[in-house]
Amino acid sequence: MDWSLKIDAALPRPLRIIFRGVGQVFFCCNAVTGFIFLLALFIGGLAAGAAATVGVISSTMAAHVLGFSEDDIDAGLYGFNGTLVGPCLFLFLEHSPQLWLYVVLASILSSVVLAALMRILHPYNVPASTSPFVLTCWMFLVAVYAFDSFTRGPILPPPGIPTIVTGVGALPAEIWFIALAKGVGEVMFADSVIVGILFLVGIAIVSLRGALMAVGGAVVGLIVPMLFGANQNAIEMGLYAFNPVLTMMAVGWVFLKPTGRSAALALLAGILTVVCQAGLASFLTPIGLPTLTFPFVLVMWMFLFAAGMSKYWSAPSAK
Structure with a gap:
């Protein structure tokens, strides 16, 4: 809708990029849509909303610091995997102060994985989509077995047949x-x-x-x-x-x-x-x-x- 595009264009660039990153979870490069998504997450639960915010900011900043494509960053493509990483880890792991650091590190890694997969898949004209989020979260969920500061949450089922x-x-x-x-x-x-x-x-x-x-x-x-x-x-x-x-x-x-x-x-x-x-x-x-x-x-x-x-x-x- 035209009115949403006008609001999108009028927002300061950092806010526009962050909200677009949230919107891209559903393939929507629109800051208004991303704002609605993030607001909805906070309504659903403060921890989930905060984790998504930390995730999208961390993954986007990592892409900028690492010098990835500014056009992709502007479109929010380096934000949506981080948006998913935050709520995922907060859902499946026990909450602790260290978990916030875990979210930041996982979100940063999701941007690195996305850049690598974009390079691999580009000749085939196929998107990486949420695969960086999946691969990153799988690795971090399994890694908790090696760290005393993290434990699996009750929602994450134990290994079994x-x-x-x-x-x-x-x-x-x-x-x-x-x-x-x-x-x-x-x-x-x-x-x-x-x-x-x-x-x-x-x-x-x-x-x-x-x-x-x-x-x-x-x-x-x-x-x-x-x-x-x-x-x-x-x-x-x-x-x-x-x-x-x-x-x-x-x-x-x-x-x-x-x-x-x-x-x-x-x-x-x-x-x-x-x-x-x-x-x-x-x-x-x-x-x-x-x-x-x-x-x-x-x-x-x-x-x-x-x-x-x-x-x-x-x-x-x-x-």
Whole structure:
């Protein structure tokens, strides 16, 4: 929307870059949208909002100090992985004063990893997206075993053999909306209906198609797990939805020409993301790591690579 672009342009450059970095979590290069996202995180929890703020500032400053592309920094591309790193570590690790240093170091590393992956993937015209966040957080979550100052939080499951699924069943119709909203909010680890709604509002400011793709991903993450017999509690919390949300936005709005065909491809990608997430969850359970957004990254990469071989979809543009 024009009014949001005017506000974006009028903001001081440091604020504009920081807010754009938060907005880029949902592919939105817009400071107004990023501000709404960050406000939503603070509404969901002060610790999560503060951790996201520290993360986006640390990763962005690291990119500037290391001399990475100013255009990419201005677009917020070195901020969104740090935005995710902060809430992730605060969710899965016990809170301690040292944890803030941990967040800063992990956010800085996410920018280094992003720059490296951008260089590797550039010839293939495929984006690194949230893969630096995933790789960085996996490393830091495993590293806590070597440090006495850090311990795993209760939400992070201990290593073990995958067990048979229990609590299977269809969700009552009256809580579908709650599950859909939480599915969007869980992209940034927010178990909140209000946060999910605010995220959708922020996306819609930039693009209605983008918001529709996000809603479509949340619907896929609700219906497909129910059809396959996934755990009802996990579905209700939106844990099967946040990856399809990102996948459908990436394939159906951002990296391919926005057409009916790309929307259909996005739907297929979203469905397969649910399957990929289930498989990766079973694969990672023995080492006690969460899937994070890796199912989205893996499926998006495969579909964008495949799109380049098809006569129906234009090649993606790396971002």
